[in-house]
Amino acid sequence: xxxxxxxxxxxxxxxxxxxxxxxxxxxxxxxxxxxxxxxxxxxxxxxxxxxxxxxxxxxxxxxxxxxxxxxxxxxxxxxxxxxxxxxxxxxxxxxxxxxxxxxxxxxxxxxxxxxxxxxxxxxxxxxxxxxxxxxxxxxxxxxxxxxxxxxxxxxxxxxxxxxxxxxxxxxxxxxxxxxxxxxxxxxxxxxxxxxxxxxxxxxxxxxxxxxxxxxxxxxxxxxxxxxxxxxxx
Numbered sequence: 001x002x003x004x005x006x007x008x009x010x011x012x013x014x015x016x017x018x019x020x021x022x023x024x025x026x027x028x029x030x031x032x033x034x035x036x037x038x039x040x041x042x043x044x045x046x047x048x049x050x051x052x053x054x055x056x057x058x059x060x061x062x063x064x065x066x067x068x069x070x071x072x073x074x075x076x077x078x079x080x081x082x083x084x085x086x087x088x089x090x091x092x093x094x095x096x097x098x099x100x101x102x103x104x105x106x107x108x109x110x111x112x113x114x115x116x117x118x119x120x121x122x123x124x125x126x127x128x129x130x131x132x133x134x135x136x137x138x139x140x141x142x143x144x145x146x147x148x149x150x151x152x153x154x155x156x157x158x159x160x161x162x163x164x165x166x167x168x169x170x171x172x173x174x175x176x177x178x179x180x181x182x183x184x185x186x187x188x189x190x191x192x193x194x195x196x197x198x199x200x201x202x203x204x205x206x207x208x209x210x211x212x213x214x215x216x217x218x219x220x221x222x223x224x225x226x227x228x229x230x231x232x233x
């Protein structure tokens with residue numbers, strides 16, 4: 001069963017540069033294939049705003065440098081769904097190839113596609129229908145079409161593969177509108193933005209997952225094939 005989309009939350013908007021790093025934040029770099037498998041097997045207890053209230057979580061103060069936090073979302077599994085409804089934002093080389101992985105997963109349906117180049121969205125939409133799924137909605141009007149997309153109530157997971165400088169804003173907006181989000185690396189460009197995503201994730205009870213491990217692993221394997229360790233970072 002698909003749960004209703006929660007109401008928008010009000011997490012802080014400022015950086016938390018004076019707060020010491022917490023271990024194991026919910027922004028994890030994962031292998032893209034493994035992340036896809038995780039989406040297909042969403043299960044366990046529900047990660048909802050009610051969990052935060054039950055755990056005695058406090059609403060963030062919304063002031064830069066605050067040490068007030070909601071309950072951690074580390075270890076909280078995705079809620080179980082019979083069908084996981086996915087949107088892909090950014091359909092260039094990365095997003096245009098990741099759609100094949102989403103379509104190969106049982107129980108995953110691609111319901112919306114977003115790119116400022118309509119031809120890319122249409123090409124990806126043909127892959128969706130060729131896989132036997134209904135034609136997805138297309139959002140291709142302009143750079144702000146994502147703002148309209150995020151209002152949809154029939155999305156569970158948003159995958160972002162856009163230019164780097166848009167990752168933070170899109171990840172934040174997706175969670176504020178009740179969607180779990182997966183973002184290509186880097187998920188943000190500033191330390192304060194990373195802390196803000198942690199706060200938003202905890203406050204909305206929505207996961208934020210950073211993709212990107214696969215590229216590093218491929219470079220390592222390529223280096224090993226040539227007798228070197230590869231550019232591990």
